Amino acid sequence: MSEVVIRRELVPSAPSTRLRRRWIGVLLGLALGTGGAGVIASGALRVPTTTKSSDTEKHPESAKDSVTMSKEKQTAAGIETTPVSAAPFRAHTWRTGRVALNDERVAHISPPVEGIVREVPARLGHTVAAGDVLAVIDCRELSSLKLELVKGRAALATEREAAARTRTTTANAAELLKLLADGTPLADIEKKLADKPIGDWRAQLLSAYTRRGQLRTQLASVRSSAGAVPESVALKIQSEADAANATYTGLVEDLRYQVKYQVRQAELKLREAETAVDVTRAKLVALGLAPGAVDALDPLAEGAKASLLMVRAPFAGTVVEKHVVLSERVGPQSQLFVLSDLSTVWIQADVFEADLMLLRGLTGRTVTFRSELAGVTERPATVVYTGDLIDKSSRALTLTAEAPNPERALKPGTMVEVGFDTGTSDPVVQVPASAVLRHENKPFVFVATNGDTFVKREVVLGRQSGDAIEITDGVRPGELVVGRGGFVLKSELLKDQMVGE
Numbered sequence: 001m002s003e004v005v006i007r008r009e010l011v012p013s014a015p016s017t018r019l020r021r022r023w024i025g026v027l028l029g030l031a032l033g034t035g036g037a038g039v040i041a042s043g044a045l046r047v048p049t050t051t052k053s054s055d056t057e058k059h060p061e062s063a064k065d066s067v068t069m070s071k072e073k074q075t076a077a078g079i080e081t082t083p084v085s086a087a088p089f090r091a092h093t094w095r096t097g098r099v100a101l102n103d104e105r106v107a108h109i110s111p112p113v114e115g116i117v118r119e120v121p122a123r124l125g126h127t128v129a130a131g132d133v134l135a136v137i138d139c140r141e142l143s144s145l146k147l148e149l150v151k152g153r154a155a156l157a158t159e160r161e162a163a164a165r166t167r168t169t170t171a172n173a174a175e176l177l178k179l180l181a182d183g184t185p186l187a188d189i190e191k192k193l194a195d196k197p198i199g200d201w202r203a204q205l206l207s208a209y210t211r212r213g214q215l216r217t218q219l220a221s222v223r224s225s226a227g228a229v230p231e232s233v234a235l236k237i238q239s240e241a242d243a244a245n246a247t248y249t250g251l252v253e254d255l256r257y258q259v260k261y262q263v264r265q266a267e268l269k270l271r272e273a274e275t276a277v278d279v280t281r282a283k284l285v286a287l288g289l290a291p292g293a294v295d296a297l298d299p300l301a302e303g304a305k306a307s308l309l310m311v312r313a314p315f316a317g318t319v320v321e322k323h324v325v326l327s328e329r330v331g332p333q334s335q336l337f338v339l340s341d342l343s344t345v346w347i348q349a350d351v352f353e354a355d356l357m358l359l360r361g362l363t364g365r366t367v368t369f370r371s372e373l374a375g376v377t378e379r380p381a382t383v384v385y386t387g388d389l390i391d392k393s394s395r396a397l398t399l400t401a402e403a404p405n406p407e408r409a410l411k412p413g414t415m416v417e418v419g420f421d422t423g424t425s426d427p428v429v430q431v432p433a434s435a436v437l438r439h440e441n442k443p444f445v446f447v448a449t450n451g452d453t454f455v456k457r458e459v460v461l462g463r464q465s466g467d468a469i470e471i472t473d474g475v476r477p478g479e480l481v482v483g484r485g486g487f488v489l490k491s492e493l494l495k496d497q498m499v500g501e
Contacts, residue, residue, distance in 0.1 A: 065456040065457075065493070066449070066453055066455045066456070067446075067453070067454050067489050068452050068453050068454075069452060069454070069492070070452060071451065071452070077485050077488040078484055078485045079482055079484065079485030079489070080484040080485060081481065082432060082435065082481060082483040083479070083480055084429060084430075084431055084471070084475045084476065085429075085430055085477060086427040086428065086429050086430075086477040087427055087430065088428065089463065089465065089468070089470055090421070090465050090468065091422050091463050091464075092368055092419030092420060092421060092465055093358060093419065093420045093422045094417045094418065094420075095349050095350075095351065095417070095419075095420070096349065096350070096415065096416075096417065097347055097348055097349035097350075097369060097415070097418035098348055098349075098413065098414065098415055099345050099347060099348075099371075099374075099410045099412050099414045099415075100346040100347075100412050101320075101340050101342075101412045102340070102341065102345055102402060105315070105317065105340060105341035105343075105344060106339070106340045106341075107313075107315070107337075107340075108337075108338055109311065109313075109314075109335070109337040109339060110330075110331075110332055110333070110334055110335050110336060111135075111139075111309070111311055111330050111332065112309075112332060113137075113139050113141045113142070113331070113332065114139070114332070115137035115141075115142075115329070115330065115331075116137065116138045116327060116329055116330075117136070117137055117138075117324055117327060117328045118136045118308065118326070119133075119135065120134075120322075120326060121135070121136075122134040122135065122313075122337060123319065124319055124320075124321070124322045125319060125320075126318070126319050127316075127318050128313045128316065128317065128318075128339070129313065129316050130313055131312050131313060132312060133310045133311070133312055134311050134312065134313055134319075134336065134337055135310075135311040136309070136310055137311060137330065138307055138309075139287075139308075139309045140307055142306070142307050142308070143299065145280055146284070146297055146299035146302075146306050147299055147306075148280050149294075149299075150299060152273070152280050153277060155273045155276065156274060156277050158273075159266075159269045159270040159272075160270055160273075162269065162270075163266040163267060163269070163270040166262050166266035167263060167266070168196075168197060169199050169262075170258075170259040170262055170263050172193060172196040172197060172198045173198050173199070173201050173255055173259055174256075174259055175193065175196075176198060176201070177256065179192065179193075180205065180209055180252075186206065186209075186210065201255050204251055205251055205252070205255065208244065208247050208251050211247070212245050212247075212248045214244075215237065215244045215245075216241055216245075218237050218241070219238055219241045281294050281295075284297070287309060288309065288311065288312060311336065314339070316341065317339045317340050317341040317342065318339070318340055318341075318342050319337055319339055321337060321338035322337055323335055323337070324337070342405055342408050343404065343405055343406060343408075344403065344404055344405055345402075345403055345412060346400050346403075347367070347369050347381045347401045347402075347403050347416060347418060348399065348400050348401075349367075350394060350396040350398055351387070351399050352394075352395060353390065353396070356397075358420040359387075359399060359420075362383045362386050362399070363384075363385070364382070364383065365382075366380040366401075367380070367381055367383060367399075367401050367419060367420060367421070368381075368418070368419035369381055369403065369416045369417060369418045369419065370416065371410070371415070371416040371417070374409050374410060374414050374416070375409060376410065376416075378419070378466070381402060381418075382401055382402050383399065383401045385399070387399055387400070428462075429471045429475065430471060431445060431469055431471055431483075432467055432468065432483045433467050433468065433469050434467070435482060435486065436459070436461065437486050437490055442458055443458065443459055443460075443461050444456050444457055444474075445457055445471075445475060445481045445482070446481060446482040446486050446489050446490075447475065447479055447481055447482075448479075448480040448482065454482060454489050457474055457475065458474060459471050459474030459475060460472045460473040460474055
């Protein structure tokens with residue numbers, strides 16, 4: 001059997017291993033196929049060199065994990081780079097939760113008194129404003145209170161007039177006492193108090209004042225007569241003068257007391273009448289009537305409508321329950337409607353004992369929640385209560401947070417996920433989750449070394465939260481990694497490696 005000699009000559013550009021194996025196989029096949037007679041001895045076998053004409057090319061063997069791609073190809077493939085950042089890491093621990101009605105904005109509406117339902121303007125699911133009429137009830141107690149208010153107003157007007165008259169007469173009486181005490185002549189007193197009401201006190205005081213003055217003058221005349229008048233007459237005049245003075249003094253003291261007493265009595269009666277009106281007014285307000293409406297009430301003009309009680313919405317909201325029909329007899333124990341303000345809802349989560357550490361310092365702060373079924377991405381909710389009692393059966397306490405719901409996408413009863421912040425405030429190296437790829441179950445990223453070259457670099461992953469992944473080893477802050485289009489680079493890299501085998 002002839003010997004087959006194969007000589008290889010080094011060429012400036014070495015072909016790939018797979019290409020060399022292919023050519024050697026071809027040569028061996030040719031030699032064996034001639035029955036051993038073919039001998040290649042003259043000259044050397046030169047392996048042809050292939051040149052790859054493409055926008056994407058493999059780096060030399062020393063840079064086998066790099067890919068070069070022109071700017072045009074990058075744009076067409078949608079490749080985008082993003083810098084590696086070192087920032088506080090936002091991470092969440094997710095627990096199951098639910099949407100519930102905001103109990104602080106829920107009203108269970110019942111009538112304050114018994115009556116017959118005459119109208120029900122509100123319908124299930126209707127959105128109402130504050131003060132809108134939900135139902136109309138025919139109530140006898142309402143009409144009785146309105147008539148009582150009318151009587152109270154009349155009595156109050158009478159007492160006000162009486163009190164005003166008393167104040168006027170007592171003020172004039174006090175002025176009369178002052179004039180008399182100052183010794184003002186009767187003519188001047190009559191002139192000053194001619195048109196001022198004083199009552200019976202005027203005649204009594206002036207009569208006693210005049211009598212006292214006359215006797216005082218007569219007694220002075222007797223004493224100046226130097227004995228012309230008998231002593232018995234003088235003593236009689238003296239006695240009458242003393243009696244007149246005592247009568248006048250008693251009248252003055254009585255009038256001064258009566259001035260204060262009558263004023264006080266008039267004020268007490270006026271206050272009693274005012275209290276009666278205020279009590280009736282308060283009863284009407286308690287039935288749901290506005291204070292302004294009570295002041296404007298005229299039950300005599302209302303007629304049969306005086307007994308109609310309007311049940312109104314205490315705030316703006318949605319009628320979520322309705323339990324009343326026409327002509328039904330209802331009372332304070334009857335629940336007519338359930339009204340809820342759905343612009344805010346509660347997000348509640350049952351936190352078990354093992355997770356109690358997640359609740360530390362959460363009151364007044366925010367948690368994150370999401371619901372794929374409701375089409376709600378991550379949203380914040382303000383914690384209003386972290387719970388204090390652990391349920392005996394579930395061994396969990398209920399966290400409650402308030403969340404806005406302007407578009408009413410959050411339906412009470414819907415299941416949600418509640419996220420508790422377990423991140424860190426220290427800077428952490430992180431990249432977008434879309435930047436991390438895997439090959440043979442090993443994570444790696446493409447790092448842009450210049451405008452056209454991307455190097456595959458294996459990394460060590462840490463925590464993941466949303467679209468961010470912590471990198472504990474492999475990249476440094478400030479380096480550019482491929483955030484989008486990495487699969488295109490991965491395909492090009494694996495294609496080149498398969499060709500090179």
